[in-house]
Amino acid sequence: MRHSNPTPDEVRALIDAELHREGPLLPILHAIQHAFDHVPEMALPLIAEALNLTRAEVHGVMSFYHDFRKAPAGRHVVKICRAEACQSMGANALSQAVLDKLGLDWGGTTPDGSVTVEPVYCLGLCACAPAAMVDGKLIGRADAARLAAELEGAA
Numbered sequence: 001m002r003h004s005n006p007t008p009d010e011v012r013a014l015i016d017a018e019l020h021r022e023g024p025l026l027p028i029l030h031a032i033q034h035a036f037d038h039v040p041e042m043a044l045p046l047i048a049e050a051l052n053l054t055r056a057e058v059h060g061v062m063s064f065y066h067d068f069r070k071a072p073a074g075r076h077v078v079k080i081c082r083a084e085a086c087q088s089m090g091a092n093a094l095s096q097a098v099l100d101k102l103g104l105d106w107g108g109t110t111p112d113g114s115v116t117v118e119p120v121y122c123l124g125l126c127a128c129a130p131a132a133m134v135d136g137k138l139i140g141r142a143d144a145a146r147l148a149a150e151l152e153g154a155a
């Protein structure tokens with residue numbers, strides 16, 4: 001079912017499939033993101049209604065977890081670690097260089113749909129900070145040139 005333009009019925013079916021769980025909100029958000037590569041705005045009131053929450057509560061949880069996207073990602077996803085160990089090793093400058101080069105803010109996608117840049121909070125690669133990930137591939141001691149090369153290789 002992976003496509004990026006769900007109908008309310010498709011979203012409702014995913015919600016219903018997770019409703020039996022204890023603490024169903026995160027599983028529901030994950031299921032929707034897995035199916036559609038993002039959690040569309042239109043899903044929020046459907047989730048809120050099913051769980052008897054306000055839309056703001058659903059939105060609050062969704063924005064707390066940086067894994068959830070409001071829009072489908074580009075063909076390639078670069079994640080750059082923003083947690084402490086990486087910050088102390090220059091992750092901020094790295095992020096800024098990458099975002100500036102692509103003309104993006106966090107979570108943004110290039111106009112041609114090729115690259116999305118997202119923050120991540122510890123990839124477990126702290127000893128090799130700053131750490132990043134390109135299309136699921138971990139990269140330690142990342143720098144802007146290395147990330148650009150990975151992206152070219154993945155293109």
Ligand code: FES
Binds near residue numbers: 081121125
């Ligand atoms: S702090 Fe960046 S990988 Fe752990």
